[in-house]
Amino acid sequence: MPEYILEAENLEFSYMDGTTAIRNLSLKLEKGKKYAVVGNNGAGKSTLFLHFNGVHRPAKGNIKYKGEVVNYSHKRLKELRKNVGVVFQDPDNQLFSASVYQDISFGPVNLGWPEEKIRAKVEQALKRTGTWDFKDKPTHFLSHGQKKRVAIAGILAMEPEVIFLDEPTAGLDPFYCTEMMQLLDDFNQMGATLILSSHDLNEVYAWADYIFVMNSGEIIAEGLPEEIFRNAQVLKTANLGKPWVLEVFDELVKNKALKEQTSVPRKKDQLLDLFSQFQVI
Structure with missing residues (x-):
């Protein structure tokens, strides 16, 4: 049987202004696979991602991590966020330290790791993401593409088992888009489960093992990329192209x-x- 690392069961969620963002949503994520979640703006993709590391708490339903319902105590959430990382679409929402090195080390420091382990994991993340050469540079002097890689390095340094990425190639030129997708493939080959959202359907089709289609807070279809993108009714409903x-x-x-x-x-x-x-x- 498949080993599911994360599951959503009948999720319901609304924002304070009454906007319903998630409607009776269920899905399962198998360990070690590459997933994509597609849908138009406002479909609920970002909101869904933030449920999986405890930023949002469902009004109804459950999130499960390794078969156990997520516990929202401070201690258990800290443990969950160590294992389930989220990289935001806009890296400026994620970077806040004075230098690249300090920003990447924030997560490991917050986990209370020994200094030697922190240094080793941060240096490893810097090298894997190609950010070593500007590790001492202030984050506000970085290009958009550099900031994206630093944001990913900050998550990678905590050695998560699962990484959610919200529009990881948005704003990048074609060269850095290719570099980013190769970087994600490398993470996956090291054992990480990856889930990304993207409006670049050509990119999604080429990269993902499995696709979920969202519309108005619901999963309206799921399947292999060639199945999803040959379903004319699904594409029409979700305003997607082939x-x-x-x-x-x-x-x-x-x-x-x-x-x-x-x-x-x-x-x-x-x-x-x-x-x-x-x-x-």
């Missing part, structure tokens, strides 16, 4: 220029590899 790799592939198959494949291409290079099958007319 990733171009899948759109091109399906059109070529429809027009008999390519044969239907057992494995549907997810990335550009995979699609290009299939062009050798073109039928000459």
Whole structure:
């Protein structure tokens, strides 16, 4: 049976102004997988993420971590947030220390780790995220892309088992988008479970193992990327488009220029590899 590291059961949540953000939402996250949550603005993606590390507490329903219902005592929340990290869309909401090194060390210091362990984990996070060269730089002098990497390093230094990332490539140029997604792949290969939200559906389609679609605070569909993005009704309801790799592939198959494949291409290079099958007319 799959090992679920996080679960949401029948969540309900509304903000103080009465806005209902989450409606009877349930999902399960399997350990070690890469997930994406997609949907238009206001669908509830960010609100959902903040439930999984205890920032928001559901009005109804439960969050489970490793099969146990989350306890909202200070001690248990501290433990949960050590294991479940959230990287915000805007890194300025996450960075507040005078220097990069101080910001990344904040979490480990707050966990009460010995100084030697803190130094080792911070240096490791700096090197993994490519932020070592500006570790002593004030955070407010960093570029947007550098700030994104520092925010991730601050979470990584605490060695979480799960990382939620809200629009991790928003505002980045194509080069740094590629770098960021490779960095997330590296974390996953080291055993971390990753969940991201993104409006870049081409990126999501190429990267995720499994996708949840949100609309008006609900999960309206879930499945493999090629299943989700071939479901015209789901795409219409959630105001989503079809990733171009899948759109091109399906059109070529429809027009008999390519044969239907057992494995549907997810990335550009995979699609290009299939062009050798073109039928000459």
